[in-house]
Each structure stands twice: as structure tokens, then as C-alpha cells.
Amino acid sequence: GVPVVAETIALATIFELVRDTGARVHLCRLSSAAGIEMVRRAKAQGLPLTCDVSVNQLHLIDMDIGYFNSAMRLTPPLRQQRDRDAIRAALADGTVDALVSDHTPVDADAKNLPFAEAEPGATGLELLLSLALKWGAEESLPLLRTLATVTQAPVGVLGDALGSLAASAGRLVEGGVADVCVFSAEEPWTVQPGALRSQCKHTPFSGYELPGRVKYTLVAGTVAFEASR
Numbered sequence: 001g002v003p004v005v006a007e008t009i010a011l012a013t014i015f016e017l018v019r020d021t022g023a024r025v026h027l028c029r030l031s032s033a034a035g036i037e038m039v040r041r042a043k044a045q046g047l048p049l050t051c052d053v054s055v056n057q058l059h060l061i062d063m064d065i066g067y068f069n070s071a072m073r074l075t076p077p078l079r080q081q082r083d084r085d086a087i088r089a090a091l092a093d094g095t096v097d098a099l100v101s102d103h104t105p106v107d108a109d110a111k112n113l114p115f116a117e118a119e120p121g122a123t124g125l126e127l128l129l130s131l132a133l134k135w136g137a138e139e140s141l142p143l144l145r146t147l148a149t150v151t152q153a154p155v156g157v158l159g160d161a162l163g164s165l166a167a168s169a170g171r172l173v174e175g176g177v178a179d180v181c182v183f184s185a186e187e188p189w190t191v192q193p194g195a196l197r198s199q200c201k202h203t204p205f206s207g208y209e210l211p212g213r214v215k216y217t218l219v220a221g222t223v224a225f226e227a228s229r
Contacts, residue, residue: 104124130212
């Protein structure tokens with residue numbers, strides 16, 4: 001219901017405004033090969049812009065909707081395999097700056113409806129690390145390069161907006177804020193919606209076996225999460 005041309009028309013309009021004003025722009029959740037190519041050309045022209053893609057579009061395509069599974073009802077919508085391939089390649093080569101969870105929880109009443117009536121969205125925050133690791137392994141990328149897409153790269157996009165946090169956000173530095181995720185990169189786990197901590201459990205990755213079991217999460221040096229043994 002939301003064709004690729006909706007994305008490319010919006011991008012063309014934004015790029016014209018950037019050329020006229022010089023304003024810095026960040027583009028959220030690109031979903032198409034055509035959109036990726038427009039961003040690549042705009043960056044080559046020196047336009048001050050950054051962009052991100054969602055883990056949903058990084059791994060899924062329209063065929064995954066199957067018999068109109070409402071868990072696959074997302075915004076932007078899932079597109080063709082060639083779009084996914086372009087997104088994966090662009091994230092790997094740096095055309096796309098960051099990877100995001102697109103965490104958009106939807107309650108059961110709004111999701112358990114016929115596909116066209118269901119509210120778009122999915123829980124994604126708890127899956128971001130593992131889905132990033134899955135992509136990195138499939139693309140044969142170094143672990144540090146993979147992790148940068150969800151740590152250093154988003155910090156680079158935010159820039160001065162982080163203020164005093166910018167010195168240590170997204171990386172480990174002596175004297176910095178201890179926001180740390182401790183995980184076992186090779187240890188697999190299976191996505192079970194009922195076990196997710198999010199208030200809403202709907203995810204298109206239900207049943208997937210993913211790498212990267214989180215052991216601890218620290219926020220400002222305090223343990224905020226500890227995996228059950």
C-alpha cells in the first residue's frame with residue numbers, strides 16, 4: 001500500500017530543500033534500493049545528510065508476509081529481495097550510517113487483526129544486537145565493524161546533540177560513562193515473544209534462532225539487566 005515512489009518522491013523533495021538551505025538532515029528507515037541509490041548520489045554531491053535502516057528491512061522481504069501475517073505489518077513496509085540486498089550492501093559499505101531497532105510496540109488488540117487493519121509496528125529493541133550480529137556474520141564483516149553500526153555510528157549521527165555525553169557515548173573509554181552490554185557473541189538463543197521484556201510481544205522474528213546472548217546490561221555503571229542462569 002506504500003509504493004517505492006512514495007519514498008523516492010519524499011527524498012527528492014528533501015534533497016532539493018537541503019541544496020537550497022544547507023540544512024543538515026537525517027533520514028530514518030530507508031526501505032528501497034531506489035532510495036539507497038538516491039542517498040548514495042546525494043552524499044557523493046556533498047549534501048550534509050545521514051541515514052539509517054531498520055533491522056526489519058535488513059533481514060525480511062515481502063515474501064515473508066506469507067498468508068498476510070499481521071506480525072509483518074510494518075512501516076515502512078517490507079519490499080523485494082533486491083531492496084533488502086541493496087540495504088545490506090549499503091550498510092556494509094557505509095552509505096547507510098546506522099542500524100536501528102525501529103522499536104514500535106503494538107498491543108494485542110491492535111495487532112491481532114486482518115493484515116490490512118492491523119496497526120503497523122513490532123517490538124525490536126531486544127533483538128537489535130542479535131540481528132546486527134546475524135547480518136555481520138552473513139556479510140563476513142569484522143565484529144567491531146558490525147557493532148559500530150549500533151554504537152559509534154548512531155553517536156556520530158547525533159553529534160553535538162549529545163552534549164557532555166558525546167565523549168564516551170557508543171564506546172568504552174577510561175573515565176567515561178559505563179553504559180555496557182556484556183554478551184556471548186557465538187551463543188545462540190531463540191526468539192520467544194512471551195519471554196521478551198517489552199510490554200508488547202509482537203515481532204516478525206518469532207521462532208528465529210539468533211546469535212549473541214546478552215549476559216549483563218549496565219547503565220551508568222549499574223546493572224540494569226542480568227540474564228537468568
